[in-house]
Amino acid sequence: MALSANLFLRQNQSLVMTPQLMQSIQLLQMTHLELMHFISQEVERNPLLEMTADDGDLGGEIPDNADRHGSTSQQETHADDTAAAPSLDSDWYEHGASERLSDRLDTNYDTAFTDEGSAQRPDAPELLGQWKSMPGQSGEGSEGFDLDDFVAGQISLRDHLNQQVPFALTSAPDQLLAAVLIDHLDEAGYLRADLGEISARLGISLTDIEGVLKTLQTLEPAGVFARSLSECLTIQLQQRDRCDPAMAVLVDNLELLAKRDFATLKKICGVDEEDLIDMLAEIRKLNPKPGSSFEHSVSESVTPDIVVRPDGQGGWQVELNPDALPRVLVNHSYMAAVGRKGASKETPDQAFMSECLQNANWLTRSLDQRARTITKVAAEIVRQQSAFLDHGVDHLRPLNLKTVADAIKMHESTVSRVTTNKYMMTPRGLFELKYFFSVSIASAEGGDSHSAEAVRHRIRTLITQESPEAVLSDDDIVDQLKSGGVDLARRTVAKYREAMNIPSSVQRRREKRAMAKVSAG
Structure with missing residues (x-):
């Protein structure tokens, strides 16, 4: 059989994971601290990116054409977001730029190297109003000190x-x-x-x-x-x-x-x-x-990503936590100034700034998409587990990733990334989003299935309420659960009990009888 070379035209589809798409997926899974660290690195390498301060006062105004990433709603951005870095325009490059820079930054370079030394901090901020001679007293109350200076150091x-x-x-x-x-x-x-x-x-x-x-x-x-x-x-x-x-x-x-x-x-x-x-x-x-x-590692506080509050009409209001989302701006004024400076020809600086603008726009869009996705997933979880918020852990429903993914028209992997290391503040406490997903346990009466977490709570409650004369064995717990509509095998009860570090019925009977005799004596 003779061999010959031929040309064929074939069309097919394939999924291409671009670097930006991979970073978007990573952003979705990042915790609050990881996200802040990532954005701080991007701000350092991208001159068009600016991160606004939380106090809303940096001495400048946001340019009208700056892109902004809101942090409290999935549908609208902050209207009161007035904090931004000083806008950069072409006036900065004209005659007297140093004076303008000094005025905008409110800095007096003439006294930068005087012998006066740095300002003294107050020894006790709570006494500033009583002792005028205390270092750090400015005559306007107790403003200007940092409480971190008075936090006791932790010893190992x-x-x-x-x-x-x-x-x-x-x-x-x-x-x-x-x-x-x-x-x-x-x-x-x-x-x-x-x-x-x-x-x-x-x-x-x-x-x-x-x-x-x-x-x-x-x-x-x-x-x-x-x-x-x-x-x-x-x-x-x-x-x-x-x-x-x-x-x-x-x-x-x-x-x-x-x-x-x-x-x-x-x-x-x-x-x-x-x-x-x-x-x-x-x-x-x-x-x-x-x-x-003693402390062996730095303790990190958990910042909730979602805050759930009653809406006053018998439902629940789901909001993003403003403290858990960064506020990132794109400075188009600086980009315009650089473009006007070299408008006559294409320069390496313009190519670099164009790439920075593209990356900055991508980052703001990705952050906005991340916020909307987290809100959508959290809202569906709250809708599914509203009985838990109303009545407690006994009413926690069985839930899996597929149920939430089908309801919000997303892939299971996306829901999994959103619920990893994300936390929700509810009137019943702070919970990781993974907490609301549990295994389904069949009902003994053919009704609705039960959540494994709710069943564990029932087992713990039954053991807590038992008396020294009537300590419940695993078989007794199975019978009581079945009477309550939960169909559970004995070995599963034993597994749940051991996972909660609860001793067996023999050990509990010995301990409770001994304690009862001492109490009676």
């Missing part, structure tokens, strides 16, 4: 221990060894190191290391430098002078305590039931993670 566990080491250990070698041991502490305050390995690496005897460790275990917080949970509790009991022989035996048998095997504990500790309950109450006062009270 390592810094807290390093402050105590010089008072507990006097010799320099012991202090150096203490610094090594401090570096091996985890976030809970436990020592996660092999003393034998440290002894071989530093050339120090194991006896000396154990002696330093024993001294370090007397530092605050109590229980630090422990190598196990039992040792941590023992250290705290010793500092409270409560580590008697019976308590020591109890701490050595924490696995029996976890199983609520009070009969065996009474036998091996040699105490009666009342003494055992007192010992358990003492154990509950201890801190199993002494280092957890």
Whole structure:
């Protein structure tokens, strides 16, 4: 068979992921902090982009032809958005531009390098109105200070221990060894190191290391430098002078305590039931993670993206949170000034500015599209879960991404990106949007299905209300749920109970009966 070359004309369709489309998808999934970081980078590299201040006063006016991105509504932009960077026009490049720049920025360069020094901040802003001699008093109340200057700094566990080491250990070698041991502490305050390995690496005897460790275990917080949970509790009991022989035996048998095997504990500790309950109450006062009270990472507050309020007519009003959305402007005046300057010929500067204008317009449109998409998804979630907002978690309906996507004519992946790391402030609290999506559980009576989160809440409520004489087993919970219209298997009840860290019926019966006897006595 002879081979030959032929030309064919074929037409087909394909999805092309342009860089801008990929960035639009990433914008949709970004959290508030990630979005602000991304926009700040774009503002730095694009001279046409400006981010307005939240206080609405930067000393300039927004150009009439500037694109703006509103942050409170999906249908209209802010009419009161009067904050913008100073407009840039061709006058800036005329004679006396430096004077105009100085006037617009309200800056006096003649006194920029004087010996007067920087303005002093007030020592206590709440006393400005009473003490006129206080640094920072301007005669107009308590304006002009930054509350961040008065926020107490957070100390880490390592810094807290390093402050105590010089008072507990006097010799320099012991202090150096203490610094090594401090570096091996985890976030809970436990020592996660092999003393034998440290002894071989530093050339120090194991006896000396154990002696330093024993001294370090007397530092605050109590229980630090422990190598196990039992040792941590023992250290705290010793500092409270409560580590008697019976308590020591109890701490050595924490696995029996976890199983609520009070009969065996009474036998091996040699105490009666009342003494055992007192010992358990003492154990509950201890801190199993002494280092957890110190900051190990920067705490980040959650900013809700959606705010839900009653509309006064029996419904709910869904709004975007203005604090969670940036306000970005495109400075067309600056673009026009650059265009007039080189209008005679095409220059590299004009090509660069044209690209910046295209990117700036794309970013503002993407932010606006992101706001509309978030609002549309949140409004549909509120519509589906209005019973939850009215009556509580018992009325949370089963919901999945496909249901919301079909209702708002979007793809499931888009809904998934919108609901990732986005939060909604409701009259019942702050919830992640993913919270409203749960598995559907069939009804025992053939009615509407139930949400898995609502069923877990029912199980928790049933166990909380049980008495010591009538502790509910998993089978009993299944029967009560079925009588309430929820068809659930026993193994599913056990799985939900274990996920909520609720002990079994045998363990709960032992604990509640023991507590009831002590209360009756």
